[in-house]
Amino acid sequence: QKEVEQNSGPLSVPEGAIASLNCTYSDRGSQSFFWYRQYSGKSPELIMSIYSNGDKEDGRFTAQLNKASQYVSLLIRDSQPSDSATYLCAVSDGNAGNMLTFGGGTRLMVKP
Amino acid sequence: DADVTQTPRNRITKTGKRIMLECSQTKGHDRMYWYRQDPGLGLRLIYYSFDVKDINKGEISDGYSVSRQAQAKFSLSLESAIPNQTALYFCATSDTRTGLHGYTFGSGTRLTVV
Numbered sequence: 001q002k003e004v005e006q007n008s009g010p011l012s013v014p015e016g017a018i019a020s021l022n023c024t025y026s027d028r029g030s031q032s033f034f035w036y037r038q039y040s041g042k043s044p045e046l047i048m049s050i051y052s053n054g055d056k057e058d059g060r061f062t063a064q065l066n067k068a069s070q071y072v073s074l075l076i077r078d079s080q081p082s083d084s085a086t087y088l089c090a091v092s093d094g095n096a097g098n099m100l101t102f103g104g105g106t107r108l109m110v111k112p
Numbered sequence: 113d114a115d116v117t118q119t120p121r122n123r124i125t126k127t128g129k130r131i132m133l134e135c136s137q138t139k140g141h142d143r144m145y146w147y148r149q150d151p152g153l154g155l156r157l158i159y160y161s162f163d164v165k166d167i168n169k170g171e172i173s174d175g176y177s178v179s180r181q182a183q184a185k186f187s188l189s190l191e192s193a194i195p196n197q198t199a200l201y202f203c204a205t206s207d208t209r210t211g212l213h214g215y216t217f218g219s220g221t222r223l224t225v226v
Contacts, residue, residue: 104153
């Protein structure tokens with residue numbers, strides 16, 4: 001069974017610091033990788049996608065992908081209290097019509 | 113209006129009752145999904161549909177059924193609700209034609225079975 005693993009946290013960082021969220025996956029055939037942010041009681045919101053090795057930056061967010069190590073990460077620079085949420089890593093399954101497998105999420109707490 | 117709309121937003125029902133959760137989308141996506149999420153747990157796939165005539169069970173389909181009435185509508189039914197089906201339910205959509213662009217989620221339905 002294909003797996004996506006995340007540390008459940010909570011990951012606590014002070015305001016203004018860099019938050020680093022990590023995710024490992026088991027399926028070497030995965031082609032697409034996503035980070036979703038989910039506030040408590042709300043729906044997941046797509047914040048980053050990455051398809052090739054290396055870094056992808058979007059504002060304060062940077063996604064990093066290393067397919068050889070089966071590892072994807074999300075860096076949040078200048079963390080704000082409003083970034084406090086659960087972050088879900090999702091990985092596509094190329095053999096299942098590119099359906100997504102979700103990790104359990106990492107809860108991030110940014111303290112003022 | 114939201115791209116993916118779920119109704120109702122909240123529902124309290126009694127054990128043994130039949131209940132339907134509805135999902136409609138205006139994104140024109142061909143694929144639709146139903147997930148449940150329990151406190152502190154991740155998303156678990158209940159059913160998914162790649163098009164109107166293609167419906168598949170997910171990892172936790174027991175006790176649930178679905179209907180894809182049209183490309184834009186995908187309903188989830190609990191035939192005889194039980195308390196451990198109390199959860200937050202999400203509908204999601206994706207588009208095969210535009211490739212690997214992730215899912216769009218509805219706002220969710222909070223279901224309580226008493």
